[in-house]
Amino acid sequence: MKTNILRIGLVVLLAMVATAAGFWLWLTATPQVRHFPVPPLSQWIPQGVREAGPAPSPVLPAPDAFHTMHVNTVNSDELWTAIAPTFEADWVAETGFYIAEGPTFDNAGNLYFSPSWSPEDVSLVALDRVTGKRRWSIPGKGAGSGAPLVLNDPARPGQQLIYHSTYTMAMALRPDGTEVWRTPTGLSLPARVPGQRSQTHMWGMNYMPGADAVVAVSMDGWVMAFDRQTGSPLLSAPFHLPGAPAASLQVRIPKLLTALAHRETAAAFGPTEDGLGLFDMILDVIYGNGVNVANYYAVDPSDDSIVVAATAPDAQDGKTDGISSNGALYRLRLKPTAPGKGKGKAQLFISDHFYFSGGTGSTPTLSANGQYVVVSDDNGNVITLGRDFKELWRVNVGEQVAASVAVAADGHEMYAVTKSDIFKLHNAATSGRIVWRARLDAYPGFSNFNALTPTIVANGVVISIGAGRPLGKSQIGTQFGMGLLDRETGHLRWFAPGREESIAVTSIGPDGAIYIAHSPVRRAVARGVLGARLPPLIGGIQRYKPTRYDLFARDSVCAAAQLAQRWHATDAQHVDARRDDQAQTALLLRQARQAFDEAVQRKEIGYNRLATPTPLWGLAQSSTAARQTAAAAQSTRALCQALQ
Numbered sequence: 001m002k003t004n005i006l007r008i009g010l011v012v013l014l015a016m017v018a019t020a021a022g023f024w025l026w027l028t029a030t031p032q033v034r035h036f037p038v039p040p041l042s043q044w045i046p047q048g049v050r051e052a053g054p055a056p057s058p059v060l061p062a063p064d065a066f067h068t069m070h071v072n073t074v075n076s077d078e079l080w081t082a083i084a085p086t087f088e089a090d091w092v093a094e095t096g097f098y099i100a101e102g103p104t105f106d107n108a109g110n111l112y113f114s115p116s117w118s119p120e121d122v123s124l125v126a127l128d129r130v131t132g133k134r135r136w137s138i139p140g141k142g143a144g145s146g147a148p149l150v151l152n153d154p155a156r157p158g159q160q161l162i163y164h165s166t167y168t169m170a171m172a173l174r175p176d177g178t179e180v181w182r183t184p185t186g187l188s189l190p191a192r193v194p195g196q197r198s199q200t201h202m203w204g205m206n207y208m209p210g211a212d213a214v215v216a217v218s219m220d221g222w223v224m225a226f227d228r229q230t231g232s233p234l235l236s237a238p239f240h241l242p243g244a245p246a247a248s249l250q251v252r253i254p255k256l257l258t259a260l261a262h263r264e265t266a267a268a269f270g271p272t273e274d275g276l277g278l279f280d281m282i283l284d285v286i287y288g289n290g291v292n293v294a295n296y297y298a299v300d301p302s303d304d305s306i307v308v309a310a311t312a313p314d315a316q317d318g319k320t321d322g323i324s325s326n327g328a329l330y331r332l333r334l335k336p337t338a339p340g341k342g343k344g345k346a347q348l349f350i351s352d353h354f355y356f357s358g359g360t361g362s363t364p365t366l367s368a369n370g371q372y373v374v375v376s377d378d379n380g381n382v383i384t385l386g387r388d389f390k391e392l393w394r395v396n397v398g399e400q401v402a403a404s405v406a407v408a409a410d411g412h413e414m415y416a417v418t419k420s421d422i423f424k425l426h427n428a429a430t431s432g433r434i435v436w437r438a439r440l441d442a443y444p445g446f447s448n449f450n451a452l453t454p455t456i457v458a459n460g461v462v463i464s465i466g467a468g469r470p471l472g473k474s475q476i477g478t479q480f481g482m483g484l485l486d487r488e489t490g491h492l493r494w495f496a497p498g499r500e501e502s503i504a505v506t507s508i509g510p511d512g513a514i515y516i517a518h519s520p521v522r523r524a525v526a527r528g529v530l531g532a533r534l535p536p537l538i539g540g541i542q543r544y545k546p547t548r549y550d551l552f553a554r555d556s557v558c559a560a561a562q563l564a565q566r567w568h569a570t571d572a573q574h575v576d577a578r579r580d581d582q583a584q585t586a587l588l589l590r591q592a593r594q595a596f597d598e599a600v601q602r603k604e605i606g607y608n609r610l611a612t613p614t615p616l617w618g619l620a621q622s623s624t625a626a627r628q629t630a631a632a633a634q635s636t637r638a639l640c641q642a643l644q
Contacts (some may be wrong), residue, residue: 070404078408085552096269099519121141201218221241247289294360357379412426447467450465459484
């Protein structure tokens with residue numbers, strides 16, 4: 001009898017060991033990217049009249065790259081240009097920086113970013129677009145700073161300026177790093193309290209065209225405005241939003257996993273000055289713990305109003321306890337100060353507000369025409385409001401929206417992401433609906449999940465996918481890369497693996513390449529659990545370079561052909577929509593010609609193949625630059641057909 005019991009016990013023990021070993025092998029298996037064939041043209045076609053923006057500003061660059069944290073002043077996360085439909089990982093630069101925002105670009109393609117954390121005393125870094133090597137930097141990491149703003153300089157045609165603000169100092173710089181102006185913000189760094197997190201981060205600057213002013217908003221709720229040309233403060237004192245610090249959500253990550261993740265982030269980036277650890281600091285930002293403003297903000301260029309997603313006043317949640325459990329959306333406006341009422345020329349006031357249950361980590365997004373605002377809450381709702389901040393509709397996507405909602409000028413389309421999925425939504429003015437849930441299948445046999453913000457481009461939606469194993473409601477993410485979705489179907493057109501994870505934005509430069517700011521969170525946990533089976537965490541910026549310029553030229557020129565065709569179908573009464581279609585067509589044709597010339601140099605295209613259509617380049621470009629004509633549209637369609 002004893003012998004049988006021992007045998008049974010041994011069998012059970014061996015089975016448990018085998019099960020544990022099998023589980024470990026399953027957990028530590030490395031995801032492999034599936035094969036992607038050469039992508040055909042996108043199935044998406046622009047339809048209907050587009051939502052047009054205000055008249056072009058000589059100060060605001062064309063939406064051909066990320067010139068702000070979310071492309072433009074309204075945070076659309078939409079570029080008018082295409083990206084290369086096939087790409088691969090290229091250089092990685094400045095791996096010692098943890099970067100949760102940016103980068104942004106000037107017209108030459110040079111990069112600018114502000115690290116969220118690093119042992120080096122740096123608040124702004126400029127990189128060369130070709131090599132990724134550092135060009136120059138600005139000190140001041142302790143004051144906190146966000147993604148730089150790049151604007152045109154009308155006083156020097158063809159030149160641009162970089163606008164940057166820390167908590168204590170705002171400045172304008174030329175692309176070579178020389179200073180144009182430097183102005184105190186009016187804020188002072190508070191005394192550091194042991195064991196208490198600093199909330200002195202400054203979100204990147206934004207631009208008010210009517211006032212010709214740059215504005216800044218801090219994490220603890222201060223708003224400032226400066227004359228763009230001189231840096232002179234426009235306010236007599238910084239304005240403080242009425243919200244109280246947000247309640248801290250208890251993120252359900254076991255203490256052991258948190259400790260392991262802290263170990264990995266400290267090994268890669270060093271300890272934080274407050275001693276609380278980088279991993280917890282990033283979680284606080286992601287979930288808005290204890291902050292007033294947890295993300296970037298918008299400026300409506302049609303009326304210069306500032307739209308900020310923040311916290312509601314203390315008592316609005318029914319309790320006066322020094323914290324806010326609810327979110328708020330505020331619209332701020334400038335008004336002149338009465339004579340003798342302060343040193344500034346104007347003051348800010350709240351013209352509209354909208355309170356909602358729970359907080360938000362979402363940047364508010366405005367439509368191109370400014371007629372509606374999109375925000376999300378922490379209950380999984382995408383909420384659309386009218387200009388008066390009256391709710392039009394809301395759609396629940398099943399879990400908290402993890403980033404700003406990308407809003408297209410075409411087709412009443414929106415793209416929302418959670419920590420798992422990507423959704424396309426349709427805005428029907430008074431109602432909304434989910435059109436598709438993206439098919440994320442880059443890594444067969446593993447859990448595939450969304451890993452970053454979406455960016456809308458003329459030939460798709462650029463996204464990031466992570467892969468790993470599900471553990472309960474969480475993911476052990478071990479592999480990450482970048483992909484291109486078809487806007488019509490939500491299926492992947494292309495995907496390329498990368499080196500590291502990001503929680504920043506899906507940034508794209510004027511060269512049509514993808515640039516990702518490294519800021520590992522999920523991989524910090526995975527590395528802590530799996531150890532040396534995964535490569536160490538790194539920071540910095542990674543470029544994903546185009547690999548087939550012939551396909552790049554094809555996608556750009558065919559997108560231009562569709563817009564040119566729509567231009568002719570749009571009634572002449574829609575002057576602004578036709579203006580924007582024309583401008584976007586010109587940008588796409590310029591991009592297509594550059595890609596075509598590169599493809600010829602790489603011998604991906606021979607001039608003989610395009611002997612007949614090639615002269616049409618000049619006709620398409622010159623005609624489109626001045627006006628749309630039947631000949632220009634016909635030549636663009638011919639080029640599209642020739643490049644297929």
